[in-house]
Amino acid sequence: MNERIETIKAFHECRNFGNADKLRTAQRNVAAAYHSLSSEEFGTLTRFAVDSGNGDILSHLACFQPGSLSGLHLELAQKGVLYPPVIFHGADQQATNLIIEQLDNGEAENVNLSLLALAWADNPDVQQAFHSWRATPPSWSKSLHVPPHEYADSAGWELTENGERRVLILNKSYPLVPHDHPDAIPGVVQINAPSESSCQWCGRRMTALFDFDLSNALLVSIGIEGSRLRIETCDVCTCYGMVFTQVDWSGGTSWHPGNIRPDYLPDDAADWDFPKANALVLSDHQRPITESADRNMPISFSQVGGHPSWEQDAEYPRCPSCQHRMVFIAQISNEDYAAAEGIYYAFICQDCRVAATHYQQT
Ligand SMILES: [Zn+2]
Ligand SMILES: [Zn+2]
Known part of the structure; x- marks a missing residue:
C-alpha cells in the first residue's frame, strides 16, 4: 500500500490524536498527503472511498480537489451516500435528477440531506427544481425550517426572484x-x-x-x-x-x-x-x-x-x-x-x- 494513502486512511481512522499539537501535526501531514497525490493514487483512494461510503475521505477529496468526484455522483446517490453534502459539489445532471425524482416521488430517505446535496450540485436542473418548489411548495417541505430554495445558501448561492442563480462568495x-x-x-x-x-x-x-x-x-x-x-x-x-x-x-x-x-x-x-x-x-x-x-x-x-x-x-x-x-x-x-x-x-x-x-x- 502506498505511503500517502496509508497516511490518509490512518488519519481518518484515528479517533484520538493525544493533544492539540499532535492533532495539528497530523492535520498538516494529511493535508500534504492529499495535495501530493498522483492521479493514479487519487483514483485508488476515490474508489476506496466510494466503495466504502467513507464520507470523511469523500469530502476531503471534493474539497481539496474540486471535480475529483466527477462521474461518481450517480453511484453515490444510488447508494444513498449524501453526507457530507459538499461531496455533491458540481454533481452532474443524472445524479441531480435522481435526487430530484426521489423528492418529487416522496421517496427521499432524508429530505434535508437531499436538498443540501442539490444545493452543492448547483446546476441549472437544481435551479429549476428550487424555482418550481418555491412556486408550488411540495407537501414534504412543510417539515422544513426554511423553504427548499433557501437551501442554496448552504452552498454559497441564492435563487433570485426570477429564478436565476446569484453567487454569494468570491471566486478565489x-x-x-x-x-x-x-x-x-x-x-x-x-x-x-x-x-x-x-x-x-x-x-x-x-x-x-x-x-x-x-x-x-x-x-x-x-x-x-x-x-x-x-x-x-x-x-x-x-x-x-x-x-x-x-x-x-x-x-x-x-x-x-x-x-x-x-x-x-x-x-x-x-x-x-x-x-x-x-x-x-x-x-x-x-x-x-x-x-x-x-x-x-x-x-x-x-x-x-x-x-x-x-x-x-x-x-x-x-x-x-x-x-x-x-x-x-x-x-x-x-x-x-x-x-x-x-x-x-x-x-x-x-x-x-x-x-x-x-x-x-x-
Ligand atoms: Zn459592542
Ligand atoms: Zn444592499
Whole structure:
C-alpha cells in the first residue's frame, strides 16, 4: 500500500490524536498527503472511498480537489451516500435528477440531506427544481425550517426572484497566514487593528476586523474599484448579532442606522481581551474555494474569499438597505493565532456599500 494513502486512511481512522499539537501535526501531514497525490493514487483512494461510503475521505477529496468526484455522483446517490453534502459539489445532471425524482416521488430517505446535496450540485436542473418548489411548495417541505430554495445558501448561492442563480462568495481564496510563513505578503490585508470609533451598543472601542488594500492585484476578486475597504465591528457584540457598517471604497466606515441590538449582550465586555492586531497576513498562494467548505477539513480557516467555514448553519446576512443577501468576503478563525475557538465572518453588499460581521462557534 502506498505511503500517502496509508497516511490518509490512518488519519481518518484515528479517533484520538493525544493533544492539540499532535492533532495539528497530523492535520498538516494529511493535508500534504492529499495535495501530493498522483492521479493514479487519487483514483485508488476515490474508489476506496466510494466503495466504502467513507464520507470523511469523500469530502476531503471534493474539497481539496474540486471535480475529483466527477462521474461518481450517480453511484453515490444510488447508494444513498449524501453526507457530507459538499461531496455533491458540481454533481452532474443524472445524479441531480435522481435526487430530484426521489423528492418529487416522496421517496427521499432524508429530505434535508437531499436538498443540501442539490444545493452543492448547483446546476441549472437544481435551479429549476428550487424555482418550481418555491412556486408550488411540495407537501414534504412543510417539515422544513426554511423553504427548499433557501437551501442554496448552504452552498454559497441564492435563487433570485426570477429564478436565476446569484453567487454569494468570491471566486478565489487566499489563506491568512503567520508572518513567518514563506507565502506571506505583508501589507495587503490588516486584521483586528484598533479603531477610533466606539460600539453604539456597549461602548467598547471598535475593531477593524479587516482592512483591505484594494489596489493590490491579489484582491481583484473582491470586485471593488477603490483604494481601501475597512470592515469594523465590535468583537464582543458581533458574537451575539450581526454588526452592519456603512462603508466606502477609500477606507471610510460608520455605524449603520439599521443595526438591531441583540436581545442579549454580555455585561462583562470590558473584561474581554481585544483580539491581537495583525497576527496573520495574506498569503499569495491561492487555494481551491472549496478547501474551507467543510469545517472538518485539516486546514487553517482564516482566509480572504472562498467558501465560509460555518461552525453552525449557513447564515448570509440580509443587507439592511436592500434586503438582498450579502456576499461573503473573508473570515478569521481564532484558532489560527490564539488559544480560542470560533470564527468571525465578513460580508459586503456592493450596491449599498454596506458591510456586515458575524461570529459562530460550535
Ligand atoms: Zn459592542
Ligand atoms: Zn444592499
